[in-house]
Amino acid sequence: MSLEAARPTINDVAERAGVSRTTVSNALNGKGTIGEATIARVRRVADELGYEPNAVARGLRQSKLGVISLLIRPLESLDTAMPEGVDYFLRFAGSAALAAMDHGYSLMLISDPSKPGAPPSSLAADGCLVEAPIRNDPALSLLDRKRIPFVAIGVDPARPDAFPAFVQQTEGETARVLDHLHEAGARRIALVTGTDENAWNVFARDAYEQWTARHGVEAIHRSIDETLGVEGGRMVAHELLSGATPPDGVYCLTGRHAAGFVAGARELGIDVPEDLVVAAGSDAVMNRTSSPTITALDLRPVETARLAVDALIRILQDEPVDWSSLDPTSELVVRESTSRRRGDGPAQA
Amino acid sequence: MSLEAARPTINDVAERAGVSRTTVSNALNGKGTIGEATIARVRRVADELGYEPNAVARGLRQSKLGVISLLIRPLESLDTAMPEGVDYFLRFAGSAALAAMDHGYSLMLISDPSKPGAPPSSLAADGCLVEAPIRNDPALSLLDRKRIPFVAIGVDPARPDAFPAFVQQTEGETARVLDHLHEAGARRIALVTGTDENAWNVFARDAYEQWTARHGVEAIHRSIDETLGVEGGRMVAHELLSGATPPDGVYCLTGRHAAGFVAGARELGIDVPEDLVVAAGSDAVMNRTSSPTITALDLRPVETARLAVDALIRILQDEPVDWSSLDPTSELVVRESTSRRRGDGPAQA
DNA sequence: GATAGCTGATGAATCGATTCTTGTAAATCG
DNA sequence: CGATTTACAAGAATCGATTCATCAGCTATC
Numbered sequence: 001m002s003l004e005a006a007r008p009t010i011n012d013v014a015e016r017a018g019v020s021r022t023t024v025s026n027a028l029n030g031k032g033t034i035g036e037a038t039i040a041r042v043r044r045v046a047d048e049l050g051y052e053p054n055a056v057a058r059g060l061r062q063s064k065l066g067v068i069s070l071l072i073r074p075l076e077s078l079d080t081a082m083p084e085g086v087d088y089f090l091r092f093a094g095s096a097a098l099a100a101m102d103h104g105y106s107l108m109l110i111s112d113p114s115k116p117g118a119p120p121s122s123l124a125a126d127g128c129l130v131e132a133p134i135r136n137d138p139a140l141s142l143l144d145r146k147r148i149p150f151v152a153i154g155v156d157p158a159r160p161d162a163f164p165a166f167v168q169q170t171e172g173e174t175a176r177v178l179d180h181l182h183e184a185g186a187r188r189i190a191l192v193t194g195t196d197e198n199a200w201n202v203f204a205r206d207a208y209e210q211w212t213a214r215h216g217v218e219a220i221h222r223s224i225d226e227t228l229g230v231e232g233g234r235m236v237a238h239e240l241l242s243g244a245t246p247p248d249g250v251y252c253l254t255g256r257h258a259a260g261f262v263a264g265a266r267e268l269g270i271d272v273p274e275d276l277v278v279a280a281g282s283d284a285v286m287n288r289t290s291s292p293t294i295t296a297l298d299l300r301p302v303e304t305a306r307l308a309v310d311a312l313i314r315i316l317q318d319e320p321v322d323w324s325s326l327d328p329t330s331e332l333v334v335r336e337s338t339s340r341r342r343g344d345g346p347a348q349a
Numbered sequence: 350m351s352l353e354a355a356r357p358t359i360n361d362v363a364e365r366a367g368v369s370r371t372t373v374s375n376a377l378n379g380k381g382t383i384g385e386a387t388i389a390r391v392r393r394v395a396d397e398l399g400y401e402p403n404a405v406a407r408g409l410r411q412s413k414l415g416v417i418s419l420l421i422r423p424l425e426s427l428d429t430a431m432p433e434g435v436d437y438f439l440r441f442a443g444s445a446a447l448a449a450m451d452h453g454y455s456l457m458l459i460s461d462p463s464k465p466g467a468p469p470s471s472l473a474a475d476g477c478l479v480e481a482p483i484r485n486d487p488a489l490s491l492l493d494r495k496r497i498p499f500v501a502i503g504v505d506p507a508r509p510d511a512f513p514a515f516v517q518q519t520e521g522e523t524a525r526v527l528d529h530l531h532e533a534g535a536r537r538i539a540l541v542t543g544t545d546e547n548a549w550n551v552f553a554r555d556a557y558e559q560w561t562a563r564h565g566v567e568a569i570h571r572s573i574d575e576t577l578g579v580e581g582g583r584m585v586a587h588e589l590l591s592g593a594t595p596p597d598g599v600y601c602l603t604g605r606h607a608a609g610f611v612a613g614a615r616e617l618g619i620d621v622p623e624d625l626v627v628a629a630g631s632d633a634v635m636n637r638t639s640s641p642t643i644t645a646l647d648l649r650p651v652e653t654a655r656l657a658v659d660a661l662i663r664i665l666q667d668e669p670v671d672w673s674s675l676d677p678t679s680e681l682v683v684r685e686s687t688s689r690r691r692g693d694g695p696a697q698a
Numbered sequence: 699g700a701t702a703g704c705t706g707a708t709g710a711a712t713c714g715a716t717t718c719t720t721g722t723a724a725a726t727c728g
Numbered sequence: 729c730g731a732t733t734t735a736c737a738a739g740a741a742t743c744g745a746t747t748c749a750t751c752a753g754c755t756a757t758c
Binding site: 019020021022023026032033034035038057059060061062063 | 708
Binding site: 050094108122 | 459634
């Protein structure tokens with residue numbers, strides 16, 4: 001029919017339809033007052049040419065690009081490749097992408113825009129999601145300064161009330177898990193956290209210390225680099241379980257640490273759950289399918305991501321956000337690693 | 350010091366430094382001929398103001414945004430949420446994002462731009478990665494027509510040589526897996542594919558038919574919706590294994606189908622691997638940690654994504670791409686589901 | 699029959715950068 | 729000393745859209 005130009009612009013359409021740029025824009029966007037006949041003609045020509053507005057040009061004029069970005073803070077420490085079994089972030093990102101698409105947005109994965117060499121595109125989005133901000137997160141400060149709307153998933157531990165954020169109920173959840181381990185018979189419960197200074201690690205540790213103080217038991221805490229993954233869990237297991245008074249319960253915040261801890265215990269001839277009960281603070285596929293399966297807190301990344309995207313887009317469209325209804329709920333999924341065959345009652349003191 | 354404007358523009362910097370826009374641009378980008386003193390002053394003022402170039406404006410002028418997009422074709426059929434255990438795509442996306450960041454690009458996850466309601470931003474990127482295109486993929490045609498550089502991961506089955514693509518060696522790999530199942534003692538080997546018409550499903554089926562013809566055995570093929578996941582695998586297992594002459598080996602292209610197939614077999618009292626050997630065409634975490642662990646083809650999503658991003662960015666920068674060295678290699682990871690205790694020799698005919 | 703109002707459409711300004719072209723002063727040259 | 733480089737910087741055009749202000753031609757009103 002017509003030889004389509006590589007990327008026809010609005011000018012091509014205008015010329016071919018014998019009208020002005022303005023008329024084309026108005027006709028296609030339903031603005032202004034344009035006659036029926038003209039609208040139809042412009043539409044037809046636009047279709048013939050395969051015209052689609054250039055999102056960048058439109059974005060410049062309207063200062064909105066139809067893109068939201070996602071900054072996954074822990075990714076910064078992961079460096080080159082995504083270790084195996086890190087499904088929380090990936091599931092979060094996948095769900096966020098699909099949710100964004102539902103609203104006509106695309107999701108852009110970015111690296112820390114506050115870092116010197118950061119690509120300019122990392123600030124090009126209309127709004128930003130920040131997953132697990134770190135203490136005094138410079139990215140949050142930057143976004144705030146640049147007046148780029150954002151929603152954090154998890155607060156900045158140093159500034160919990162400074163910015164709009166989804167507040168995980170880390171304290172309550174931590175206590176719940178520790179109570180569960182206690183009910184499963186554990187009397188010396190250790191905590192293994194990661195090293196990132198995000199709300200998850202920081203508040204879980206606080207809650208753990210309160211819990212141990214309340215119960216009058218010793219606090220045994222180790223933090224180990226998230227990037228070490230399963231291997232990191234094994235290392236801590238060897239260290240903790242070879243001591244004089246090893247713990248008989250452990251709460252590992254990351255699923256991979258928990259999996260590694262179980263593996264390490266097994267290497268030392270310690271049976272899970274009979275001699276040691278283990279729970280994970282984040283549910284990974286490997287916790288569901290390993291043997292024994294591992295009790296874990298399901299943080300519902302898919303649902304949380306969807307809620308976060310919805311909230312951000314409401315902000316972008318100047319609609320009110322009801323934060324109170326949006327705090328993510330998590331669920332404790334009890335599996336074999338905390339289910340002793342000899343019953344749930346406390347072991348003899 | 351200075352009260353920073355929300356987002357200072359190049360004009361603000363120019364005014365404050367007492368020079369023209371042009372000079373600011375040249376000074377910051379090292380172009381043109383600008384005096385040392387002026388450069389220093391502009392830099393200082395830019396820092397004071399916290400100026401960073403607007404990526405959208407720059408993108409409009411240079412017609413490159415510093416963004417590459419990723420279209421995951423199978424995601425279109427997955428609809429609302431990412432089912433559990435779909436780690437191939439997520440790992441691919443995560444790795445692609447990190448690789449893009451290494452090159453100063455951001456990665457945008459988009460939905461099919463050829464669909465009517467698609468957001469305009471889905472065509473805004475400088476280049477596009479298309480994972481697992483479908484037969485006569487309209488997205489590939491669109492990108493080609495719009496002259497947007499792209500790299501496909503897996504060919505369009507109807508047009509295998511039309512576009513730049515990473516060509517998986519599906520035929521060879523399929524034969525390899527079938528040989529392995531045969532060596533493990535299977536004599537009636539079934540194939541379970543998904544329903545998407547991508548190279549993976551189409552070519553594996555072709556290769557399977559050739560293999561069965563070559564070996565003079567019956568071809569038993571079922572295709573089942575990818576979205577049904579583990580449950581789909583169970584259903585096929587029940588259907589196939591309840592028949593008069595059930596297969597004693599099965600090759601499921603997706604990891605979740607394989608996991609479901611094993612579960613279904615177990616429900617029917619069929620032992621894996623003693624009575625039935627099972628292999629998966631895509632390695633998922635659940636295949637590594639399930640019991641029994643499941644033999645699978647590791648498609649190396651992380652490495653493949655990195656190679657694809659590198660290739661696309663070379664194209665964007667007009668550098669030559671050596672495709673011959675880039676075809677993704679996959680590895681057969683042998684696990685319990687194909688390791689019979691009674692030995693690997695063929696059962697008696 | 700002049701004024702006001704409405705319809706349909708247009709030219710110019712704008713978003714914030716980069717890039718092409720031009721211009722001016724000082725320095726160099728014959 | 730006048731002509732010509734050279735160094736440095738500014739002005740204007742451009743990218744492709746949207747939006748503001750305007751305008752021509754009709755119709756309705758009194």
